[in-house]
Amino acid sequence: MSQSDNPVSGDLKPPESPNSTPGIVWPHRGYAWYVVALLTLAYALAILDRVSIALLIEPLEASLHITDTQFGLLQGMAFSLFYSVLGLPIGLLCDRKKRTPILIAGLALWSLATMGCSLASTFEELFMARILVGVGEAALVPAAASIIADLFPPTNRPKAYGVFVSGSTLGTAAAFLFSGFFLHLSHDLIENVPHLVGGFQSWQLVFIMCGLPGLVLALLMLVSMREPKRQGVDSPVTAFSLKPILKIFSQQPVAFGTLIGGTVLNLVCVYAIIGWFPAMFIRTHGWQAADAGQMLGLVGMPVSLFAAANSGWVISWLTKRGHLDAPMLAAAACGVSMVVFGTATSLAPTGALALVAYALNALFLNWNISAVYSGVAQISPNQLRGQVMAIHTIASSLIAMTAGNFFVGFLTDTFFTSPQGISYALAIVFLTCGTGSTITLMLGRRAFAKAAMANEERLLPNA
Template sequence: MTEQLIPETSGSTRQRTYVVAICTTAYVLSFIDRQALSLMIEPIKRDLSLTDTQFSLLSGLAFSLLYAVMGLPIAALADRRSRPVIISVGIALWSLATTLSGLSKSFAHMFLARVGVGIGEAALTPAAYSMFSDMFPKSRLGRALGVYALGSFIGGSAAFFIGGYVIGLVKDVDALSLPLVGDVHAWQLTFFILGLPGLLLALLFFLTVRDPARHGLARDASGAIRKGAMREVFAFLRSHTRTFACHVAGFSLYGMVLLGLMSWAPAFYMRTFGMSPTQVGYALGAVVLVANGAGVLFGGWLVDRLTHRGHTDGAMRAGVIGAVGMMLPVILFPHVRPVWLSLALLAVTMFFGSFAMPASTAAMQVLSPNQMRAQVSALFLLVLSLSAVGVGTTLVALVTDGLLGSEARIGTSLSLVYGIAGVLGTGLLWLGCAPFRDSMAREERLTGRDVQAAAPDGAVG
């Protein structure tokens, strides 16, 4: 079996750049919709009469459960059908669900709306990863993925800035009256403002993005293209059990720190330092934009640099480097004073924590056959969502509410939960480097598929 190389004529540099740009824009909106919830924790808890644990279910389980579960059938479609159409429908769905979050009058209503956000966002990332792998050479895939991952932090930063601005603007207004809706609180208005632009982006995506030709298709012994059915995906994963066990578990623990801090940092700074939502929005918006943005781009560059130097486990190595750099500051930042020093250590944590996004994705994409890439990504995102977003955010709340018994001790909870997760994640990623090298060599030896080549030169970055 020989993998078909993508010819130089399969899309211009301008086309490839546009696809990355519009996918990144969609990712920005998805994280704005997702992240704004954490900044509005106190007014939502007050108006809906929620506990920390209930709020963690809204920001964690409600989103992650359907995001993870629906990711599998949607990814299976993405490995066979038009990826731009799938992404367009997903953008429209999560944007509508975000808008409906602003109509919530109870925990149950908000929970269902966040479920809708999760279902819609499940359509974007696996399909986008799959398209990028058909457009860029493996030696430059890390930078393309880094640019895409940057969207999550631009979106997170924008959510903090926009949310902080809107909350500050209407902080003295008990309720606003809107046509057809009636009286709404400031946090509800924020959801309306954040959700509606996505409907326009969904239409633009549908009209302007073409599905790239698929390349790197695995074939069976007779030379026929394998269908990439889920049973074949699981068979492929079983053939690399040690590699994917270390990859999935290691990056999930690593991601637990990054995604958990995105959810809980606003509450920590409001409770510990007495900052207002507007102050927190501006401070964390700057941290996420600068530290996470720089980290994800540097992480993508590092993956490509290590790969270019001949390290077939370059993506795993980049993950180890980031996890090591993150461990100490994530333990220290909740316990130092003054606030600027805490924010500085948080920024260091976020910089190194962001390496996980391009590194984990590049590792999956270079090893997996084309017709399995979206499904392998979806399986990874399933575990990541349930563990990092679902369990990770809720575990902090349970430790704060149950073990420590005080909302004011959330900093201790963050250090304890995410410090342990960081150490375990680092160890697993280190242990996974050698199996990953073996898996790369075995794929080339057994299938004849050149896992280091599959796309034209000329990429973003």
């Protein structure tokens, strides 16, 4: 095969520059980036509302008399099951209806539900509130991914997705950094102005503080965001049916299968980091819980924010050089980082060295999710992007969120039972999942590039 026939060759150029495609008028750049800023903040608040409960385990168990098992259900099943299952029908709505109202409604719902957690007096009531948090957040990714795709031409789109996914990093770091601050603030309010807090306990005030900013943001979106025009839509779709998405998957099974499979394997490692790295620093290196959370947040936030934004620019740079498989390369780089730096973090002999390796891994951590958004937009028809993102959300929630937390705990309970055993359990997860991700993504490069080329041709006149 000649180099010109190789769809992953650096010499191959996209059919035509999307910036100059006749008949497509993109929104004003300043407004487009304003919308991305709002979506990024929404993502940060979603992660904050989702993760902050992990730091409230002791007061919640004491107040509601719940067990560790029940608390695990609150963090996992109550959120992930409904969050993932509802992603597909919401994705269908996003592909057929106006996305901005769906996004705003979801934001308002998960913010109110987070505040509603403060009213729970039993495990069952808190479980229902967490379900509603997951229902509301299920609207974010399908709607945001579809909206961003219609704000930017394909060559600039990865940059916007890179900025958007920085909201995930910001929210995760904020959950560790600010939940402790909210607890301190709630104690001060209860002690100094008890007449203002109405007899609430500290954990209840934390839920209120976490949910309130989302309502403010929903109002701002309502008055300042416009529904973007759909770009490159072949024909309007009015009937609700899974046939179109099953058809596109059957036409490009390797492209979609390797993109989804490889990035989900990376996310298993990501959820292992979120769920178990604080415990590793506490058990293996003897750090205090507050110090572990603070150091992980302080180190991870600036590095991961840089990586989240930088990843979009890297994907754009690779795409402009003719690499139609740029998202696959970026996600594979994340897999390699998990193998090298994730394993090094787990097995480092000192906490300081582990923190350095953690920072190096964080440089590539968000490349994976940037690759997901860019890759889905690159190989999916406009009217199916919300559904494809919803399917990826289902896979990442039901598989990665569950496995990333379960496997480490299973290994420490079964094989590595000493306090330091968590390091070996984490190392195994990083080695196996990181290696599997890298191999899967590299094997799918050619199929992905062909699917990307076919999808780009749909945007061209008379294609």
